[in-house]
Amino acid sequence: MTVTTPTSTIVRGDASAFFGPSELPPLAHYINGSFDISTAPTSMTTVENPATGKPLAEVPNGEAADVDRAVGAARDALTTWRRTTPRERADILLAIADRIAANADRLRRLEAVNTGKPPAVTEDDIASAVDVFRFAAGATRVFTEVGSGDYAAGHTSIILREPVGVVGAVVPWNYPLLMAAWKLAPILGAGNTVVIKPSEQTPLSLLALVEVMGDLLPAGVLNVVLGLGPEVGGRLSTHPDIDMVALTGSVNSGRAVATSAGETLKRVHLELGGKAPVVILPDADLDRAAEAIRNAGYWNAGQECGAGTRVLVHREVAERFTEALAAQVSTFVVGEPWAGAEVELGPLVSKAHFERVTAFIDRALADGATAVVGGGPLDGPGYFVAPTVLADVAADSEAALEEIFGPVVTIETFETVDEAIDRANAVKYGLAASVWTRDSAHALELPRRLDFGTVWVNAHLVIANEMPWGGFKGSGYGRDLSAYALTDFTRTKHVQMHHEL
Numbered sequence: 001m002t003v004t005t006p007t008s009t010i011v012r013g014d015a016s017a018f019f020g021p022s023e024l025p026p027l028a029h030y031i032n033g034s035f036d037i038s039t040a041p042t043s044m045t046t047v048e049n050p051a052t053g054k055p056l057a058e059v060p061n062g063e064a065a066d067v068d069r070a071v072g073a074a075r076d077a078l079t080t081w082r083r084t085t086p087r088e089r090a091d092i093l094l095a096i097a098d099r100i101a102a103n104a105d106r107l108r109r110l111e112a113v114n115t116g117k118p119p120a121v122t123e124d125d126i127a128s129a130v131d132v133f134r135f136a137a138g139a140t141r142v143f144t145e146v147g148s149g150d151y152a153a154g155h156t157s158i159i160l161r162e163p164v165g166v167v168g169a170v171v172p173w174n175y176p177l178l179m180a181a182w183k184l185a186p187i188l189g190a191g192n193t194v195v196i197k198p199s200e201q202t203p204l205s206l207l208a209l210v211e212v213m214g215d216l217l218p219a220g221v222l223n224v225v226l227g228l229g230p231e232v233g234g235r236l237s238t239h240p241d242i243d244m245v246a247l248t249g250s251v252n253s254g255r256a257v258a259t260s261a262g263e264t265l266k267r268v269h270l271e272l273g274g275k276a277p278v279v280i281l282p283d284a285d286l287d288r289a290a291e292a293i294r295n296a297g298y299w300n301a302g303q304e305c306g307a308g309t310r311v312l313v314h315r316e317v318a319e320r321f322t323e324a325l326a327a328q329v330s331t332f333v334v335g336e337p338w339a340g341a342e343v344e345l346g347p348l349v350s351k352a353h354f355e356r357v358t359a360f361i362d363r364a365l366a367d368g369a370t371a372v373v374g375g376g377p378l379d380g381p382g383y384f385v386a387p388t389v390l391a392d393v394a395a396d397s398e399a400a401l402e403e404i405f406g407p408v409v410t411i412e413t414f415e416t417v418d419e420a421i422d423r424a425n426a427v428k429y430g431l432a433a434s435v436w437t438r439d440s441a442h443a444l445e446l447p448r449r450l451d452f453g454t455v456w457v458n459a460h461l462v463i464a465n466e467m468p469w470g471g472f473k474g475s476g477y478g479r480d481l482s483a484y485a486l487t488d489f490t491r492t493k494h495v496q497m498h499h500e501l
């Protein structure tokens with residue numbers, strides 16, 4: 001098999017012409033309808049540009065007292081907001097979508113300098129955020145319950161769907177604006193108020209979002225508290241006046257949130273990590289699969305919970321598929337987000353994450369894997385890792401079973417379909433998977449046997465905002481997107497009326 005030399009060039013450009021400091025949003029919590037610039041923070045986090053490693057901004061680290069103020073504002077605002085009609089809320093969500101669209105260029109560039117994302121990814125992120133708000137606007141108006149009925153003699157039952165109340169939301173760094181949109185659109189559409197915490201590494205686009213659309217919402221309906229996970233996220237999970245906490249993040253953070261939320265028995269909604277298997281049967285269209293995995297395995301530099309990162313390919317076609325994938329991955333243009341439209345792959349988000357991913361690759365190679373393409377870091381500055389394909393990966397190795405969350409696709413081989421399905425399911429995660437086959441019986445049957453919340457057939461990482469997104473097992477519970485997210489952020493109430501008033 002041909003081993004391709006690692007991609008060694010990073011396309012670079014002029015960052016200062018792309019984004020200037022005057023375009024930064026206010027660097028403060030957003031509480032009760034305004035940026036909180038009066039309170040002096042006791043500590044700050046430096047937000048970096050991962051393509052250069054240079055600082056971008058200093059943001060305050062919130063404390064429990066900041067969360068408490070935000071929750072107080074959200075609880076006060078709930079009294080009125082929960083009584084608005086779906087149409088009133090839908091009108092606001094549509095206006096929010098319009099504001100995002102009107103500010104798309106700045107939001108896209110801000111996201112790029114804070115995450116290193118290339119143009120195709122930031123364009124998709126902003127367009128998807130717009131659509132998520134538009135979908136929630138429509139869905140909230142058609143959201144109905146089962147009709148009334150008489151189930152006890154002389155009584156009529158009605159089911160009301162109510163907002164859960166005040167929701168605490170915690171979002172990650174890989175899609176800072178989009179993951180916030182995934183939470184905010186259904187939470188607000190269902191009539192809840194919210195306190196949201198962005199990742200301490202990537203708070204800028206959420207602050208800019210609030211800057212451009214905050215005036216559309218009554219004060220207190222949407223609050224942002226900046227800061228670290230254990231302090232701010234921890235307080236959101238334990239706060240007695242928060243009714244539900246929703247986190248997108250790692251399994252460890254999900255466990256911490258679920259454990260502390262148990263104290264007050266608040267509802268928990270968790271979208272956690274993934275390790276999506278890509279099961280390729282011998283009859284699959286191998287070129288099409290390789291082309292799809294070029295996208296699905298490396299989108300956002302592989303920092304994607306549904307990424308197709310773990311290929312399980314039938315031994316008969318393994319060599320042909322590996323060559324096809326290697327040819328695809330060797331053509332990636334790696335570079336800084338502002339270096340040109342041809343850049344497809346950016347850096348990893350931080351030095352710590354870069355070190356984590358490169359250590360994963362080193363251990364995989366030490367475990368006997370072969371780097372068919374890439375296989376290590378690219379020269380700095382910035383946190384760039386070469387797009388990597390690892391073959392000869394053992395079924396029980398760390399690289400096969402753990403979430404690497406970088407531009408790394410591993411390849412394992414199998415002999416029988418049963419073996420492939422058992423091994424695909426033998427991970428702690430259950431977020432997404434794909435099957436590649438032209439056999440209709442397998443296409444119908446295998447998705448049922450794969451223990452993952454989304455299963456694609458002859459596709460991977462194609463997301464529809466109308467359809468639910470969420471996992472099983474260690475990937476958490478609760479659903480983002482679709483009408484199911486609206487359901488998750490509401491509660492049912494049974495009102496039973498005696499016929500004699």
Ligand code: NAD
Nearest residue numbers: 172173198199229233234249250253256271272273274305
């Ligand atoms: P992370 O868990 O480190 O951080 C996510 C958020 O949780 C951040 O805002 C962080 O400050 C906060 N946090 C950390 N510890 C906390 C605690 N003890 N209590 C409350 N909040 C806490 O995750 P990350 O590194 O930012 O994101 C990457 C992870 O997110 C990956 O595992 C990825 O698969 C997952 N993810 C999942 C989905 C999905 O839809 N399932 C989507 C995107 C990312």
